[in-house]
Amino acid sequence: MDPTRSPGDRHVFEYAPAPESREIVDIRPSYGLFVGGEFVDGRGRSFKTISPSTEEVLAEVAEADATDVDIAVAAARRAHGRVWGRMPGRERAKYLFRIARIIQERGRELAVLESIDNGKPIKETRDVDVPIAAAHFFYYAGWADKLEYSGHGTESLGVAGQVIPWNFPLLMLAWKIAPALACGNTVVLKPAETTPLTALLFAEICQQADLPPGVVNIITGAGETGRALVSHPDVDKVAFTGSTEVGKAIARAVAGSDKRVTLELGGKAANIVFDDAPVDQAVEGIVNGIFFNQGHVCCAGSRLLVQESVAEEVLARLKRRVATLRMGDPLDKNTDIGAINSAEQLAKIRELSAIGEQEAAGRWSPPCELPEHGFWFPPTIFTGVSQAHRIAREEIFGPVLSVLTFRTPAEAIEKANNTPYGLSAGVWTEKGSRILKMANALRAGVVWANTFNKFDPASPFGGYQESGYGREGGRQGLEAYLR
Amino acid sequence: MTSTATETAGPDREWADVTSSESSLRRFLHGLPGVDQVGAEQRAAGLATRSIKTTAKAYALDLAITMVDLTTLEGQDTPGKVRALCAKAMRPDPSDPSCPSTAAVCIYPDLVATAKAALGHSGVHVASVATAFPSGRAAMEVKLADTRAAVAAGADEVDMVIDRGAFLSGHYLGVFQEIAAVREACGPAHLKVILETGELQTYDNVRRAGWLAMMAGAHFIKTSTGKVQPAATLPVTLVMLEAVRDYREQTGRMIGVKPAGGIRTTKDAIKYLVTVNEIAGPDWLHPDWFRFGASTLLNDLLMQRTRLSTGRYSGHDYFTLD
Numbered sequence: 191m192d193p194t195r196s197p198g199d200r201h202v203f204e205y206a207p208a209p210e211s212r213e214i215v216d217i218r219p220s221y222g223l224f225v226g227g228e229f230v231d232g233r234g235r236s237f238k239t240i241s242p243s244t245e246e247v248l249a250e251v252a253e254a255d256a257t258d259v260d261i262a263v264a265a266a267r268r269a270h271g272r273v274w275g276r277m278p279g280r281e282r283a284k285y286l287f288r289i290a291r292i293i294q295e296r297g298r299e300l301a302v303l304e305s306i307d308n309g310k311p312i313k314e315t316r317d318v319d320v321p322i323a324a325a326h327f328f329y330y331a332g333w334a335d336k337l338e339y340s341g342h343g344t345e346s347l348g349v350a351g352q353v354i355p356w357n358f359p360l361l362m363l364a365w366k367i368a369p370a371l372a373c374g375n376t377v378v379l380k381p382a383e384t385t386p387l388t389a390l391l392f393a394e395i396c397q398q399a400d401l402p403p404g405v406v407n408i409i410t411g412a413g414e415t416g417r418a419l420v421s422h423p424d425v426d427k428v429a430f431t432g433s434t435e436v437g438k439a440i441a442r443a444v445a446g447s448d449k450r451v452t453l454e455l456g457g458k459a460a461n462i463v464f465d466d467a468p469v470d471q472a473v474e475g476i477v478n479g480i481f482f483n484q485g486h487v488c489c490a491g492s493r494l495l496v497q498e499s500v501a502e503e504v505l506a507r508l509k510r511r512v513a514t515l516r517m518g519d520p521l522d523k524n525t526d527i528g529a530i531n532s533a534e535q536l537a538k539i540r541e542l543s544a545i546g547e548q549e550a551a552g553r554w555s556p557p558c559e560l561p562e563h564g565f566w567f568p569p570t571i572f573t574g575v576s577q578a579h580r581i582a583r584e585e586i587f588g589p590v591l592s593v594l595t596f597r598t599p600a601e602a603i604e605k606a607n608n609t610p611y612g613l614s615a616g617v618w619t620e621k622g623s624r625i626l627k628m629a630n631a632l633r634a635g636v637v638w639a640n641t642f643n644k645f646d647p648a649s650p651f652g653g654y655q656e657s658g659y660g661r662e663g664g665r666q667g668l669e670a671y672l673r
Numbered sequence: 674m675t676s677t678a679t680e681t682a683g684p685d686r687e688w689a690d691v692t693s694s695e696s697s698l699r700r701f702l703h704g705l706p707g708v709d710q711v712g713a714e715q716r717a718a719g720l721a722t723r724s725i726k727t728t729a730k731a732y733a734l735d736l737a738i739t740m741v742d743l744t745t746l747e748g749q750d751t752p753g754k755v756r757a758l759c760a761k762a763m764r765p766d767p768s769d770p771s772c773p774s775t776a777a778v779c780i781y782p783d784l785v786a787t788a789k790a791a792l793g794h795s796g797v798h799v800a801s802v803a804t805a806f807p808s809g810r811a812a813m814e815v816k817l818a819d820t821r822a823a824v825a826a827g828a829d830e831v832d833m834v835i836d837r838g839a840f841l842s843g844h845y846l847g848v849f850q851e852i853a854a855v856r857e858a859c860g861p862a863h864l865k866v867i868l869e870t871g872e873l874q875t876y877d878n879v880r881r882a883g884w885l886a887m888m889a890g891a892h893f894i895k896t897s898t899g900k901v902q903p904a905a906t907l908p909v910t911l912v913m914l915e916a917v918r919d920y921r922e923q924t925g926r927m928i929g930v931k932p933a934g935g936i937r938t939t940k941d942a943i944k945y946l947v948t949v950n951e952i953a954g955p956d957w958l959h960p961d962w963f964r965f966g967a968s969t970l971l972n973d974l975l976m977q978r979t980r981l982s983t984g985r986y987s988g989h990d991y992f993t994l995d
Contacts, residue, residue: 203732203950203958208724313722470915471712514951523724620707640709 205516208523210312215303217387220250223258223410224393226265227403233258234411239386242309243520243529243564251386254409259378259418262407266349266376267424269404275346275374279335286331286371288399293324293364296395300388304360305520307387309529309565310483312521322645323364326663329647330372333668337373340665343672346374347450348426350671351419353440354389355432356382356531357486357587362431363389365662367406368647373671375427376405380419382432383412384532417443425449429670431488434585434611434656452660452670454488454652456585457613459634460606461491461642464599465500467618471640473507476591479616479642481515481569484530485589488657489614491642493575493582495602498595505573505593512569513556530565530588539567539588546572546581551592577608585611599624603631612654616642635661684853687924688888695846698885702845705884708876708912717908723947730943734978735773737942737970738765740960742800742931744779744968746807746899752787755780759791761993766975769982775971776960777830781806782823789827800830800865804855807869807898809834813851820858831855832865832966834898837872840882848882852889865893865931865964870909871901879909883916893929899966904934907944914953927956933966939977942970 220236222229232252239248254262274282293300300323301315310319337344350370354362359381370377381389393408409415413436420428421443430440431454444451461479463472479491496504520528530536547553552573560566567588575582575592582592596602606615615634617625629637635653638644645651650666652658660670684692691701725733743762745754758778766772777798778788788799801823805811811819820831833855839847856864866886870879883894894913897904910932917928930953936942942965949957957963972992980986 202955203736203946204729205723205725206727206729208726317722467706468709468712469706471709471716474712474716523722620709640712 205524207519209519210302210305210521210523212302212306212521214299215306217248217303217306220252221386221390221410222252223254223262224390224396224406224408225258225262226407227397227401229393232410234415237383237412239307239384241306241564242384242531243561245563248307248387251390251410253411254380254415254418256418258409259415259422262378262409263349263351263419263422263424265404266378266407269402270346270348270376273402274371274376274405275348277374279337279374282371282374283331283334285399285401286327286334286368289395289401290324290327290331292395292398293320293327297321297324300360300391302521303391304388305528308356308359308385309520309531311525311528312523313525314483319358319361322647323361326364326368326647330368333369333665334372337668337672340668340672342669345673347671347673348375349424350375350377350427350429351422351425352377352379352429353416353420353432354379354381356385357483357488359385360388360392363392365431366429369662369667370429370671371405373668375671378407378409378419378425380409380411380416383410386410420444427451427671429660430454437658450670452652452662453658454660454662455613455656455658456587457488457490457611457653457657458493458583458585458609459489459491459611459614459616460493460495460602460632461616462602462606462618462628463494463496463500463504464617464619464621464624465497466620467500468620468640469500469504469507472618473504473511475616475618475640475642476508477511477515480591481512481527481589482643484527484567486531486535486587487643489636489643490587491614491616492586492591493606494591494593495596495605496593497602498597501595509554509556509571512571515556515569517558517566517568518561527569527589530567533565535587536565536567539586539590542581542584542586543570543590546575546579546590546592549579549581551575551579551581577605583609599628603628607631607633610656613652613657614638684849684856684890685888685924685926692846692849692888695844698845698849699843702881702884705880708880710876713876713912714908717911717948720911720948720951721907721944723944725943725947730977731981733943733946734939734974734981736958737939737946737965738974738978739773739776740964741775741971741974742777742779742933742964742966743775743971744899744933744966746779746781746802750781750784752784755784755787756791759788759797761971762797763792763795765971766978769979772975772978776964779832779966782819782826782828785823785826785828798829799827800832801826801828802832802834802898804833806832806834807900809836810838813854816851817854817858820855824858824860824862828862830863830865831859832867832895834867834869835882835886837869840873840878840885845885849885849889852886852891856890863892864890865895865929866891867895867898867933869898869901870896870905871903876908876912879912880916883913884920887916887920887928891928893931893964895931895933895966897932897934897966899934905932905936905966907948910945911948911952914949914957917957918953927962929962929964930957931964931966936965936967937969937973939973942974
């Protein structure tokens with residue numbers, strides 16, 4: 191720097207690139223299915239997984255067809271009958287603790303791989319996805335020998351068929367596998383077709399932990415594979431996280447069967463900012479609520495409800511803050527916003543944003559250069575949105591915030607609840623009594639007060655209405671896997 | 674410091690209504706938006722994970738050196754020690770002429786004349802603590818006399834302490850008037866107001882005290898004396914940076930921020946610079962608007978600077994002890 195410059199100069203503190211090294215991960219050219227403790231070839235056509243930030247092909251991944259699903263479910267059934275289902279809880283706990291520790295030990299590898307395959311920034315995989323995934327295994331490892339105190343029974347169900355989304359691939363895997371295993375079930379899990387790599391690395395971790403063969407089976411593929419898994423007659427329990435549309439299809443497919451089902455689906459959460467809110471932290475919470483993980487979060491605070499008397503101020507501060515977000519290479523440690531996960535998702539976000547513009551809501555994005563390759567969408571704010579607008583009703587699942595205003599708490603509640611969803615909500619106020627009142631009145635599975643998108647394995651998570659049913663996490667999360 | 678700040682002889686007249694009575698001042702300060710402790714600390718922790726490498730680090734190191742108020746505030750200070758400190762402030766790395774000098778030396782009032790003589794026209798300022806530092810427990814006349822003596826001896830900057838006892842018991846107007854009076858006693862010297870955030874305890878108090886000091890005419894708001902733990906922390910500094918940012922938005926007047934005490938490593942200093950950059954904005958990335966009150970920090974900055982240019986770490990023995 192030039193120490194002689196005058197104070198009127200613009201001072202630019204350019205952060206030099208600080209990329210996390212890719213050396214630590216070893217991506218194989220092709221991957222098979224993980225069934226019965228081994229990697230095997232799939233019978234379906236293989237598919238490619240790409241890096242959404244560069245569109246580079248990362249690996250060929252096997253597709254499981256109905257026969258593969260059959261074999262995987264049979265392997266899980268055998269493992270349940272012969273080993274896992276009859277193993278004492280304290281022994282199962284040892285395996286889960288071991289897996290948790292290996293996730294921590296290989297945390298950097300998992301974080302880098304997740305960022306490459308999913309497009310999310312390394313600071314999030316490093317500080318959120320991986321540590322919370324490990325925490326889930328630690329938490330449910332602790333329950334394995336204490337199930338008699340859970341209040342939900344002690345007996346396992348059998349084989350769980352689990353289908354997880356692409357937004358938090360490893361973390362959703364942990365949410366599904368940890369409680370299932372702790373309760374003595376075995377699993378067949380299908381990761382999303384755009385993000386299979388960390389699940390396949392997790393399969394290696396199961397081998398490393400000496401987990402008995404067949405307890406965890408990972409099959410890759412797209413919708414067809416998922417359908418075969420959830421409707422397989424020998425699956426006792428179906429757990430799904432993903433879109434409401436697919437969730438409804440699953441509910442129809444399993445209707446009339448003995449299968450137990452939990453569904454964690456979409457959301458259109460209201461993040462409600464009152465005029466007495468701690469404004470700077472509320473702005474952080476709004477940013478974290480909608481721009482965390484590029485808005486690919488089912489519980490994202492995609493509807494900002496701000497009290498009219500402070501709306502202008504909050505919006506000005508919000509825009510100033512959003513302009514400081516750094517978008518780019520997911521592996522750069524200073525990146526705040528990474529790539530959109532797939533071309534398909536990008537097209538959906540673009541379509542809904544275009545509709546938002548037509549509906550005459552004010553559209554704003556900070557000036558930012560989008561990288562040439564890969565799938566990118568700038569953080570976007572729509573102001574002057576009303577309840578009738580599609581961008582206020584439909585889940586966009588991208589970095590797009592709709593801003594609505596309200597005048598009274600009753601109006602805030604009415605607007606917040608006026609949605610077919612009901613996964614989460616946020617309340618920002620310095621008044622404790624108002625927090626409690628709002629939390630009671632809001633129809634949402636999770637209500638955050640003066641924070642947003644906070645996750646902890648001890649805290650149950652799940653929705654109302656079209657956001658699904660069942661709870662994951664905490665003692666309540668055991669219910670889905672016990673009888 | 675330069676004269677870009679609007680020069681008023683005392684408190685900012687824009688706030689005359691607010692500061693006309695104890696009750697209106699209290700209403701105003703208590704009407705400032707609250708600070709959520711968990712959220713503020715989470716934000717600071719997030720900023721602390723920024724990774725500053727290569728060219729960005731080189732820039733940050735030199736910038737941090739120019740922002741250091743090289744400080745000695747010990748009962749055992751001697752003119753000799755102060756002269757040595759001045760020599761170091763002017764040429765922190767004698768073997769490297771490209772190394773910038775620090776912003777100021779910060780000392781007790783009785784050593785101002787010594788420092789002034791040693792620094793001459795080097796451009797390094799003399800900052801003197803005053804107003805019965807560090808406790809601030811003395812009669813008003815004593816505090817003002819302390820200030821005037823420091824300025825008369827040649828201090829370019831005065832670091833005063835607020836009356837925390839009065840602030841915590843809610844006598845905001847008294848604190849306001851005291852700061853305004855000291856500002857007047859400073860004459861041409863610039864005034865830094867030490868909030869002693871370790872004693873104010875809550876971030877709400879820090880924000881209120883910061884606004885109080887700004888309205889009363891402070892050029893800088895400063896976290897700590899260094900004599901109370903905790904001294905400067907990143908979240909406290911973040912809250913103060915939000916305050917100066919908001920203050921400029923309302924009044925157009927820019928106020929500086931000085932965290933002091935407890936910042937010992939380059940790693941820490943860079944976290945502060947990142948916070949300045951992303952909270953207050955790049956306009957504050959200049960010694961006129963941001964300072965580090967520190968002593969041992971400078972040597973660590975120099976060690977890192979040498980490593981960046983030579984690729985090697987030198988031992989502590991290659992840098993002078995203050």
